[in-house]
Amino acid sequence: MIARIQGILLEKSLSSVTLDVGGVGYRVFVPLTAIYDLPEAGENLVLHIHTHVREDAIQLFGFPDPAQRGLFQMMIAVTGIGPRLAMNILSGITPEELAAAITRGDLARLVRIPGVGRKMAERMVLELKDRILKAGLTPAAGPGETPQGVAVMEEDVLSALLNLGYKETSAKSALDKAAREIPAPTTLDGLLKGALKILSGS
Known part of the structure; x- marks a missing residue:
């Protein structure tokens, strides 16, 4: 199972990048919130990978750091959230803001994310709040952040x-x-x- 990839960035789109690793091109799906922080084509790039194996395909989902990958992996453990939906969610909100919204039970913020309805938001809070707090993936609330x-x-x-x-x-x-x-x-x-x-x- 691939957990980390380092290579030359060949191209990037709004949903994925292609990395040249030893002459082999790997397509990696990346959240939109991370795309704009990636280097330009031709530069070196390191991504932390979640490998998703299906009967008909092997898909790679990449993140700039292990913490973001950890949040993604927590999300796909939630009932009704697969890798694609988790990636869509992380494309509509930064990982930090998502973790904060979940731990604070901010349903109003969560339902503004494309693809997330109220029931899904409630399920995310119920199943992920304690896990995120235990992992230390979100800062404490400051003034006006509740x-x-x-x-x-x-x-x-x-x-x-x-x-x-x-x-x-x-x-x-x-x-x-x-x-x-x-x-x-x-x-x-x-x-x-x-x-x-x-x-x-x-």
Whole structure:
């Protein structure tokens, strides 16, 4: 079973990379949140691998560090989450933010991830919270980082957008998108600027 690959990056897409290892090209699926931090083609790259064996294929899922791979492996142990869905989830939220949302029981944040409904979010919290805390994969909550603090901050930003004359539907849509795109922990000012940028189309 392959656990680590080091080679020359040949090409990368939004979902995978191809590595040249001793003249053999390996296709490795990588989360979108990690793609932008990878080196350019022609440079050396090390990925920590989870090997998934099926009857008709062997798939490699790669991560920049062992902690991210560990979180991925915890996720695929959850009922109803396979490797592809786990990779899609990690493409919609950073590993740090995902771990924090799970350990805090922040269902509102989890259901904003594409492919995650409320039942799935509840199952993730139930099955992963203790395992993530035990593994030390998430930092302690700081001021304003609790679900309640985030909810209050989002309400303040929405109120500010409405006061600026934006329609509620457009404001909520921009706020949700900004919350997904801005790395945690965020601030009221950062969230407001992100929403305004989306609303202005810039």
